[in-house]
Amino acid sequence: MFDALSERLQTIFRTLRGHGHLTESEIRDGLREIRMALLEADVHLKVVKDLTEAVRQKASSDEILKSLTPGQQVIKLVRDEMVAILAQGGEATLRWAGRPPSVILMAGLQGSGKTTTGAKLARLLKSQGRSPLLAAADVRRPAAIDQLKVLGAQIGVPVISGAPGSGALEVVDRALREARQVGRDPVIVDTAGRLHIDEELMTELERLKEALAPVEILYVADAMTGQDAVRSASTFHARLGLTGVILSKADGDARGGAALSLRHVTGVPIKFIGTGEHIENLEAFHAERMVSRILGMGDVIGLIEKAESVASVEEAAHLARRLKKSEFTFEDLAAQLDKVSKMGSLRQILEMLPGAGALKDMPVDETEIARTRAIIGSMTIHERRNPEVIDGGRRLRIARGSGTTVNDINRLLKQFKQMRKMMKAFGRGGGNIRLPGPLGGARSFRR
């Protein structure tokens, strides 16, 4: 899997340190690893081909061949290519109609998460001062209308549905009239899930589009989708002209390679990602975070880059390795904290961690860092390397030495333990990670 990719590449490229240049066959081996990893991450075969070809061409440049860290350079090339695909055209925001109400049509396969996502979007827009209206045009799935009504009530957004037995067209008609009458904007239309090869239902969507003239047709795609993602999305796009994608269920551990494929093949920008079952779990899409996730490395590369300016490459690579193996000790933490000031604010470092989107608004206490440094400073080297030995007596001594309290020591030890755990998860490239420790206390955000 991709966790190991950078390490495998290191191995492949290590030999070249000896003779000072990359050979064709080394590049080929490296690209084979990259290809496997991308496929494992569910990136579409054709997209993988395009990507590795682009990287192969660039990797043959002199600059990279002669670089001291070709392994890292090649991973960086891959990452940059991927970011370029996903970030194309800049930040993807919602469009608005010249004359309200703006209509947002939700579309997608069965079970992709349209209903929940529609409600999440309504909540988000409401929190930004809009007054959305939800239209329950999924008249097929049992209780889909009830589901939207319950969600609408939860977030205080009215839901328009049809009389029993009415079709989707009647529902949206009604919703449009209502929105104009009472001045609601936008109208978010939930539709029944359908297969892209279901001729009858795809035609129904085209009719809905005609009737509604939506400014946005958002395709909700499951982050866990495999190779078929491209085919279904392309068909929806060909029939409807999608304006955006929302990647749902991205809170799991799926690499989400489908995101890259969708973007590359359809050119439709990803506008949001769903990060949990709760109604507030909808976030703006960040290309770089997504790439880190697909690569399964957290933003180890980002950290390496940053660290390069303040530390040697070796040191940074060493740290990244330790992070993954969770051999992280207080010595590492102290070294990190020392560099933190040189690398920028804590906030910036936080941004580089995977899943940090959920932590955006978290308070970061810079004085905590000073305290933490003092505490570590009062530990013996043995204690720094083996925090388990720090018993009651030692805690008292450290507290005295650092001018803090035993409570502070207890807290730091606990945070440190959590941190190690997190580092391990981070190494594994999991989804949302709650960042504990001196970097602040995040709230849990589910159920």
Added chain:
Amino acid sequence: MSAGQDDKTPSRLERLRQGLRRSREGLLGRISGLFGGATQSVDWGEDLEAALIQADLGPGAAARVVEAVRGSAGATAPSWEGVRETARRILRDILASPPGAAGPGVARPRVILCVGVNGGGKTTTVAKLARRLARDGQRVVLCAADTFRAAADEQLRVWSERVGAEFIAHRPGADPSAVVFDAAAAALARGVDALIIDTAGRLHTQDPLMRELEKIVRVVGRQIAGAPHEVLLILDATTGQNGVNQARQFLAAARVNGLVLTKVDGTARGGVAVRIVQELGIPLRYLGTGEGPDDLVDFDPDDFLEGLLPSAA
């Protein structure tokens, strides 16, 4: 497989075939283009690998199949038909290997638990299973243990009426294992033949929710001997390689003993199921072939492989 001849009624099989035929379209043109019928292709290994990867078998498993085909193909450049046949045989061996899960057992009431990630088709599959049993004259209780998703209970209630099953639910937000407890008690008291439990969709990475599932298994097991007799993991056929992680976690939490691949009426070929069968030993039991209550067929390796590696015709 279980449940006998009834599954081979032309209508149901026809539905599956229709689905499979559709899924064939995209790949087929490409493959026959590549192979030009029976001509030799030096690169057949690459082509086979590409076909398998696009069927979501994953790069590792695809490479292993290609190797196995190479091993038995000998030195001569084979025709696509030959390659496909060999690959199918290898895949058939994998799919058939796990000792069949709980067969049509004698337990009464027989308890079936459906689990899986969000939106995979759990509730619909519960209804389809109930329909199948009800058609055989069995009495079935459906249990709405999804107390989390908005209107999940109502969805199952509507289905219970459509398929002629009894229905037990609590208020939204209730403890799911409490509903299961009551449903098991009701199933026992009423002397029904089967209890089918619908659970909330959950991502396998959510620890508390996986523990909730463990509790459901414990609770129903205490009330009814050997329950749950069948634990079915409902997997959307469009799922990519993450399906293996899903299966691993659900297996650990709820001792899954059968796999249901849903939405095979789409164009996805569900190749990750091969990995799940091979790596985790969970047998494939059913395929979901549409949104209607009758759209469920017993898993048949040959039908499934026809979708995975279509013949060039």
